Amino acid sequence: MADETRRLVLDAVARGFSHRFKADDSFVTDVDLAVERHLRTRIAAHFPGHGVIGEELDATGTGAELRWTIDPIDGTHSFRFGVPFYGTLLALLHGDVPVLGVIDMPGLALRVAGARGLGARANGAALRLADADGPVEREIVATGDRAQFEKAGKLSSYERLAREHPVVRTYSDCLGHALALQGRVGAMVDFGLHLWDVAATEAIAREAGARFVCLERRGATGADARHDVVFGKPAVVDRLLRILT
Amino acid sequence: MADETRRLVLDAVARGFSHRFKADDSFVTDVDLAVERHLRTRIAAHFPGHGVIGEELDATGTGAELRWTIDPIDGTHSFRFGVPFYGTLLALLHGDVPVLGVIDMPGLALRVAGARGLGARANGAALRLADADGPVEREIVATGDRAQFEKAGKLSSYERLAREHPVVRTYSDCLGHALALQGRVGAMVDFGLHLWDVAATEAIAREAGARFVCLERRGATGADARHDVVFGKPAVVDRLLRILT
Numbered sequence: 001m002a003d004e005t006r007r008l009v010l011d012a013v014a015r016g017f018s019h020r021f022k023a024d025d026s027f028v029t030d031v032d033l034a035v036e037r038h039l040r041t042r043i044a045a046h047f048p049g050h051g052v053i054g055e056e057l058d059a060t061g062t063g064a065e066l067r068w069t070i071d072p073i074d075g076t077h078s079f080r081f082g083v084p085f086y087g088t089l090l091a092l093l094h095g096d097v098p099v100l101g102v103i104d105m106p107g108l109a110l111r112v113a114g115a116r117g118l119g120a121r122a123n124g125a126a127l128r129l130a131d132a133d134g135p136v137e138r139e140i141v142a143t144g145d146r147a148q149f150e151k152a153g154k155l156s157s158y159e160r161l162a163r164e165h166p167v168v169r170t171y172s173d174c175l176g177h178a179l180a181l182q183g184r185v186g187a188m189v190d191f192g193l194h195l196w197d198v199a200a201t202e203a204i205a206r207e208a209g210a211r212f213v214c215l216e217r218r219g220a221t222g223a224d225a226r227h228d229v230v231f232g233k234p235a236v237v238d239r240l241l242r243i244l245t
Numbered sequence: 246m247a248d249e250t251r252r253l254v255l256d257a258v259a260r261g262f263s264h265r266f267k268a269d270d271s272f273v274t275d276v277d278l279a280v281e282r283h284l285r286t287r288i289a290a291h292f293p294g295h296g297v298i299g300e301e302l303d304a305t306g307t308g309a310e311l312r313w314t315i316d317p318i319d320g321t322h323s324f325r326f327g328v329p330f331y332g333t334l335l336a337l338l339h340g341d342v343p344v345l346g347v348i349d350m351p352g353l354a355l356r357v358a359g360a361r362g363l364g365a366r367a368n369g370a371a372l373r374l375a376d377a378d379g380p381v382e383r384e385i386v387a388t389g390d391r392a393q394f395e396k397a398g399k400l401s402s403y404e405r406l407a408r409e410h411p412v413v414r415t416y417s418d419c420l421g422h423a424l425a426l427q428g429r430v431g432a433m434v435d436f437g438l439h440l441w442d443v444a445a446t447e448a449i450a451r452e453a454g455a456r457f458v459c460l461e462r463r464g465a466t467g468a469d470a471r472h473d474v475v476f477g478k479p480a481v482v483d484r485l486l487r488i489l490t
């Protein structure tokens with residue numbers, strides 16, 4: 001399915017696409033809708049009993065034991081402007097537990113994926129995180145956009161992190177997730193996420209040996225909740241938790 | 246020459262490389278030295294009368310009318326940790342004016358280059374920047390690392406920018422430069438740069454139709470000076486200058 005959506009996305013990039021603003025003032029493009037529709041059609045054909053929670057369309061099969069989450073284009077702001085740091089996120093929940101995750105980044109030709117008991121992979125190569133092998137404060141820490149922290153009412157956390165860790169970079173959205181799951185950045189701090197932003201990462205992190213911590217979940221369960229998370233190399237996550245809490 | 250250094254860098258990434266800390270507490274790797282030595286050998290063979298100013302070795306031919314600047318691995322911090330946002334920077338100065346620039350990013354398979362009268366290219370395709378085609382405040386603005394602003398004594402500029410522009414991301418080093426020269430981010434604000442960090446971008450910017458503004462140059466000319474620069478789409482640069490000054 002990720003092969004198919006990657007082709008769909010790259011064709012749209014080559015052809016050009018239109019965008020508009022959503023009610024929350026974020027961008028949506030016709031590609032977001034086309035990718036989510038494609039994945040829903042494929043899931044319905046292969047797994048008719050499964051539920052689906054997606055960013056752009058209404059949830060289906062909300063009572064199902066197995067439910068998919070879809071973020072068709074994570075990083076729409078990057079996507080709209082041609083910055084290659086966007087991706088398609090797909091996860092499978094068993095109850096409320098993510099058991100399979102795929103982060104596919106067409107603009108970087110990068111796919112990071114993992115499933116319970118099957119391990120994690122980056123572009124097909126087995127992924128097993130080594131902990132920090134040098135001074136933890138040298139590691140690069142990724143964050144989401146400052147506006148995410150502001151919306152979550154946690155701008156002070158963002159500013160404390162920027163003051164207390166030497167190298168903090170806004171590698172927003174799936175870029176930071178993919179880099180942290182590969183151990184390239186030491187960890188990521190990402191606040192105010194929807195379930196479809198975070199479920200794939202949680203599933204992959206467990207299989208890759210990354211530490212994944214949800215600091216807070218606000219709101220109802222399911223599509224309305226917002227998650228503040230930290231994940232990456234265990235020693236770096238520990239340091240960040242000390243700074244943040 | 247950039248084809249050759251790209252191979253050299255990618256071979257080192259595949260093989261592994263060692264790193265150590267420099268006096269200014271930044272990383273240097275054996276790849277930095279190998280790339281700079283290779284470029285100096287090639288320049289000396291082809292252009293024996295030209296001078297060279299490089300990050301890792303002493304300047305030569307300081308009185309020459311034509312001088313090359315070399316940053317063998319710009320973004321060494323990223324390079325050391327496997328984040329693919331590093332690159333080799335090469336520029337040619339006529340007097341003090343950059344007339345040719347190459348930004349080669351092996352980890353992204355991206356090369357942005359330009360020369361006076363020959364235009365600018367990204368991976369071979371002609372590059373001619375369109376100005377912002379929508380609300381300027383929607384454009385993504387790239388910055389260097391917070392520590393660069395702190396060292397330059399301009400942390401307040403960094404913080405004002407983060408407060409007043411909606412989407413500011415630390416796309417440090419040549420990543421932000423390459424994205425701004427392609428018009429993918431609207432502009433970049435990068436402070437405390439050496440000549441070899443900025444000469445290639447200035448040469449390419451002029452040919453690509455980007456606006457390039459040096460807000461301040463501190464210290465002596467040549468290798469010791471530090472440059473605070475803003476460059477990108479004209480309308481975005483104008484907005485940033487209003488915020489910064």
